[in-house]
Amino acid sequence: MEIILKNLNRTYVQKETKVEAVKNISLIIPSNKIYGIIGKSGAGKSTLVRLVSLLENVDSGEIYFDSRRVDNLSKDELIQQHRRMGMIFQNFNLFSSRTAAQNIAYPMEICKVPSAEIKKRVKELLQVVGLSDRGDAPISTLSGGQKQRIAIARALANKPDILFCDEATSALDPQTTRSILELIKDIQKKMNLTVVMITHQMEVVRDACDEVAVLNEGEVVETGKVSDVFANPKSEVTKDFINHLSSNAADKNNSGEGIVRWSKAGGEYTLHFIGEQTGSPVISSVCKKFDIEMNIRAGGIQMLSDNQKVGTMVVDITGDKAEVEKAIEYIRSQNVLVELSEGGKQ
Known part of the structure; x- marks a missing residue:
């Protein structure tokens, strides 16, 4: 699913001060690719992903999924659209009172999917994320990497068209980060997902993304294929990211x-x-x-x-x-x- 952003703006008021978190951003996020959005702290990337995932309303601008405008949906239409999107967070956001399998089942329970179908889908997803033998495990017994794998499985439960990853590897060590990125890449290819990856880590962009947008102070300062951006960075922000990585x-x-x-x-x-x-x-x-x-x-x-x-x-x-x-x-x-x-x- 292609995502088109047209002139998005979002302003907050903090202690009587206006903060322009997103300033007139326009992007085309191609279908069936892993698209990175990178920026330093305060660049506006988390606000942008909340707008694109329809968790917040834009002040102005338009959002399209393929040719359908989605920033002005009714309440019922918005609920249906949310069910077609998956979200992975930095801190996993799993239910500690549920087992791994029960966490994966939760989105399907909300959608009133028949129990037999839920059981089948949970088994299938545990296999996809490489944790077939951990379905009955309490969340507290899982490592950070295993928790993120369960979170990925949960995000895929309702067969989404789009997968949003908001700093999904920031809490993980480098080796686990690489394994999670390889898993996301494999899932993207097999399921033909559009993946939007929000990060402040240039190594994540390097290792996983096809294309990237670089944000600074709420604005897009550079976009392009990852290979082009690495070979010929144009903005000072991008150069700083690459030089730090190098x-x-x-x-x-x-x-x-x-x-x-x-x-x-x-x-x-x-x-x-x-x-x-x-x-x-x-x-x-x-x-x-x-x-x-x-x-x-x-x-x-x-x-x-x-x-x-x-x-x-x-x-x-x-x-x-x-x-x-x-x-x-x-x-x-x-x-x-x-x-x-x-x-x-x-």
Whole structure:
């Protein structure tokens, strides 16, 4: 299901002060994809997902699911629409008084689904999330990752068209986060879901999303395919997210690849390689062609969710100014993005 947002606005009043949480946001979230919405704390991403999931009303603007406008539904229509959407939260929001299976069953009980059908669907979903043997387990006996798997199963109970994930991995350790993201990716493909993933973690976008919108102070500052955004970030907010991710030596993806910085000094330029360029001898060639020296401060390759490789290298380039400029021009001619590491293109 495609989601279309047109000029959404939402303002709150806090202690007699107006806060514009969402400012004139327009987006097209494609059908059957995992779409990331990323922003720092206070960027407006949680407000946006509450608007898109119809949990709050917009002050102005329009929301469409496919070609149907949904921000002006009647009470009964809204209830029916909510049943076609699943929601996963950071803190799981499970009933501690119910077993794992009973938590999954709850949305179907509300919809008065026959008990035999509920039992069958619960069994099926426990298998989908890899917890077939934990249906009778009290919630208190489950690990954080298991609780989130049960929350995912519950969100899928009524066979939704859209799955919203609001910071769904923020409370989990890195290894568990990767396993949950792999599960969501697998479910999305098998069930042809549109998944909207709200996060402040760039590694979540890298590892799971097809496309991304970057929010800052209630506005969209950048959108695009994840591979394009990683290879050529345009906004300072996006660059900051990627640079923070790149400078984290402990960050590794499933292939054991990642960015390692072995020198905190220097690093005037950041080079971004994409696809086949990650394996090309660009650095060797430029050092042979021009009278310059290059000191590599950090480097590595990250694998995106579509198996596209994006390489990042932080370097110093020294030599005569004219030679340095020629070297940078040559590197760019090899389809490598060159930026000043403090932001802004050279």
